[in-house]
Structures are given as C-alpha cells and as structure tokens.
Amino acid sequence: MxxxxxxxxxxxxxxxxxxxxxxxxxxxxxxxxxxxxxxxxxxxxxxxxxxxxxxxxxxxxxxxxxxxxxxxxxxxxxxxxxxxxxxxxxxxxxxxxxxxxxxxxxxxxxxxxxxxxxxxxxxxxxxxxxxxxxxxxxxxxxxxxxxxxxxxxQPQDPECEQPPAPRLTGKQAAVVRLLVSGQSISDIAAVLGCDRRTVTRQKREAMAKLGVTNDPGLFSYVRAYGILNFESHI
CATH class of the missing domain: 3.40.50.2300 (Response regulator)
Structure with a gap:
C-alpha cells in the first residue's frame, strides 16, 4: 500500500x-x-x-x-x-x-x-x-x-482505550451538551442567559480540553465517551 x-x-x-x-x-x-x-x-x-x-x-x-x-x-x-x-x-x-x-x-x-x-x-x-x-x-x-x-x-492496551475524563467546568459541559443536541450558538446563549461570545469561548475552551479541533471531532468524542462521563466542576 x-x-x-x-x-x-x-x-x-x-x-x-x-x-x-x-x-x-x-x-x-x-x-x-x-x-x-x-x-x-x-x-x-x-x-x-x-x-x-x-x-x-x-x-x-x-x-x-x-x-x-x-x-x-x-x-x-x-x-x-x-x-x-x-x-x-x-x-x-x-x-x-x-x-x-x-x-x-x-x-x-x-x-x-x-x-x-x-x-x-x-x-x-x-x-x-x-x-x-x-x-x-x-x-x-x-x-x-x-x-x-x-x-x-502504538501497541494497544484494551484497558486503556478510553481516555481519562477531561475536567470541564459546569458551564463548558452545558455548552457541549446543548451543542451536540443540535442547538446553535445563539440558541445556547438564549438558554443559558449569556452572550454569544461567552458561549463561543466556553465551546473553544471545552474543545481544547477534549483535544479536538473542529465540530466533527467534538461530536464524535461525545458520542464515543458520553458527556456524562466528563468530570465537571464549577
């Protein structure tokens, strides 16, 4: 090949x-x-x-x-x-x-x-x-x-296939959860009662913690590991 x-x-x-x-x-x-x-x-x-x-x-x-x-x-x-x-x-x-x-x-x-x-x-x-x-x-x-x-x-260890749960803040987790449910940045801002720029920033920071660089990667990560597995804190 x-x-x-x-x-x-x-x-x-x-x-x-x-x-x-x-x-x-x-x-x-x-x-x-x-x-x-x-x-x-x-x-x-x-x-x-x-x-x-x-x-x-x-x-x-x-x-x-x-x-x-x-x-x-x-x-x-x-x-x-x-x-x-x-x-x-x-x-x-x-x-x-x-x-x-x-x-x-x-x-x-x-x-x-x-x-x-x-x-x-x-x-x-x-x-x-x-x-x-x-x-x-x-x-x-x-x-x-x-x-x-x-x-x-890299050799694969079946016990290590799932990455450690990232530490997202409560707001970051909420933004990701709403985003993958199909809501737009504007919709999320209205739901959370904040500015669109705040939602965009929270999304960007969450993606950095998850190690993804675009929306397809974010959707795939959440689908594979579940947002509920993220260790959230305020």
Whole structure:
C-alpha cells in the first residue's frame, strides 16, 4: 500500500462527486460547506445511517465516499464500522472511500487500511487533512491522517482505550451538551442567559480540553465517551 501526500497547489478534475455520511446532520452541513469551497466539488448526496448510505450508493453515482466509521443506528458494536466498510467495498469495488473516525483500536484500523482503496483520517483533524485524503483518493492513492498513523504505530492496551475524563467546568459541559443536541450558538446563549461570545469561548475552551479541533471531532468524542462521563466542576 502506497501512502501519498498532496500539497495545496494541486488541483483536481472538475465534477468531483462526493457522498457524505454521518449520523449528525450538523457535521454533514459543516463538511459540505468546507468541501464545496473547492472548485469542481459537488456533494451529490448525504446519508445519516448505514441503511440510507447503501440506498444512496445504489441510486447516486459518485467518485469518492466520505463516511463516518461508526453510526449508532447501525449498531453500537465497535467492529460494525469495519463490516460496513467491507460491505461497501464488496458492492462498489471501484469506489474510493475516505473514512473519518475517532477510533484508536489498532487492530480494526489495520484491517480497514489494509484495503488500498480506503483512506482514513481522524475526526479531530483539520478539514485540510480531510481534503488531502480526498485528493489522494481521487488520484487512486491511499492517505492516512496523522492521528491514524500514530494510532497504528502504538501497541494497544484494551484497558486503556478510553481516555481519562477531561475536567470541564459546569458551564463548558452545558455548552457541549446543548451543542451536540443540535442547538446553535445563539440558541445556547438564549438558554443559558449569556452572550454569544461567552458561549463561543466556553465551546473553544471545552474543545481544547477534549483535544479536538473542529465540530466533527467534538461530536464524535461525545458520542464515543458520553458527556456524562466528563468530570465537571464549577
């Protein structure tokens, strides 16, 4: 398997068709907006669970699929994301796939990236990292994000797969809880009775503590570990 890296000056052919799949519509909205800033890119369809993803693939031609690895509507089992990827690769062997994940299980990651048509990036990584993976996929190459490479390089201890609970303040936890429930910054400010700038600051500080850099990473982290597991204090 060849791992390829593309620089920002490279361009892609026009009419690059992408299908996005994530169980959080807000995440899809953000990724769509970021990708469609690139000339020639069109998000031709979206899916929020594995069933709808398979239906979209059957009905909508695309060049690259960008999909979350674990969507709870399918199952909460950690290896079901691997089964979904295998099903897609069997049904659409010519399709290039970019997987987004917070998973750190080296065995499952290795099983996925062993397929030369599948690239993978961490959900906490930047949109530029995702774009590089899409560029590589479009050119028939495989791309692994930095967090994926680091996870593959380290031996995994099953007892240490869940990170220590971050210490969020009560307000930070409240902001994150409301955000992942689908409320906007303005909505959260109204609920908490504070200024939008305060909500934005609390969100930024919470993300820093959780070690994520964007909304997809935040949603994925909360889905994986649960906001109730955060050790909150005022």
């Amino acid at each position: 060849r791992i390829h890296s593309y620089n920002k000056r490279e361009t892609i052919p026009v009419n690059l068709r992408i299908i996005l799949a994530d169980d959080h519509p807000f995440v899809i909205l953000g990724i769509r907006a970021a990708l469609e800033m690139h000339a020639g890119v069109t998000v031709v369809d979206e899916a929020t669970n594995p069933f709808s993803l398979i239906e979209r693939l059957r009905s909508t031609p695309c060049d690259v699929l960008v999909t979350d690895l674990a969507m709870p509507e399918h199952s909460l089992a950690i290896d079901d994301g691997l089964n979904l990827v295998r099903r897609i690769r069997t049904g659409w062997p010519q399709l290039r796939v970019v997987v987004m994940t917070t998973l750190a299980n080296a065995a499952i990651l290795r099983a996925i990236v062993s397929d030369g048509a599948v690239s993978m990036v961490g959900k906490a990584e930047s949109m530029d990292e995702l774009w590089q993976a899409i560029l590589a996929a479009r050119h028939g190459e495989t791309y692994l994000g930095r967090s994926i490479i680091e996870a593959l390089a």
